[in-house]
Amino acid sequence: xxxxxxxxxxxxxxxxxxxxxxxxxxxxxxxxxxxxxxxxxxxxxxxxxxxxxxxxxxxxxxxxxxxxxxxxxxxxxxxxxxxxxxxxxxxxxxxxxxxxxxxxxx
Numbered sequence: 394x395x396x397x398x399x400x401x402x403x404x405x406x407x408x409x410x411x412x413x414x415x416x417x418x419x420x421x422x423x424x425x426x427x428x429x430x431x432x433x434x435x436x437x438x439x440x441x442x443x444x445x446x447x448x449x450x451x452x453x454x455x456x457x458x459x460x461x462x463x464x465x466x467x468x469x470x471x472x473x474x475x476x477x478x479x480x481x482x483x484x485x486x487x488x489x490x491x492x493x494x495x496x497x498x499x
Contacts, residue, residue, distance in 0.1 A: 426445075426446045426447050427446070427457075428445075428446045428457035428458060428459060428463075429443050429444060429445055429446065429457070429458045429460075429463040429480055429484070430443070430444055430445075430446055430448075430451045430452060430455040430456070430457060430458060431443055431444075431455060431458065431466055431472070432444060432450070432451060432452050432455065438471065439469065439470075439471045439472075440471040440472070441466070441469075441471070441472045441473075442472070442473050442474070442475050443458075443463055443466060443467055443472060443473070443474050443475060443480050443484065444475045444478050444480055445475070445478040445479055445480050445483070447478070448475055448477065448478030448480070449477075449478075450475060450477060450478070451475075451478070460484075460487075463480075463484060464484060464487055464488060467484055467488055468488065
């Protein structure tokens, strides 16, 4: 509970309530940094894992990839998408099509 302090002038304090957050912001939560990074596994192997830029497993010195480049890299046979940070959930539908998640018997 808040009470005014005696002798303090509150005439300059705004009293208009703030608007409620948008429904989209409430559902999605805070925005994370955009982009993905490639973690190379073993020199010269062509193997790697694509992570969201803020993934704890992502290499900190790797350059960020935009979505188009991330998809190009993800299409390579020896590259996997990290399921810990959401890279798989974000990029897999773009690689395989949204309908793949609704296949019969699934």
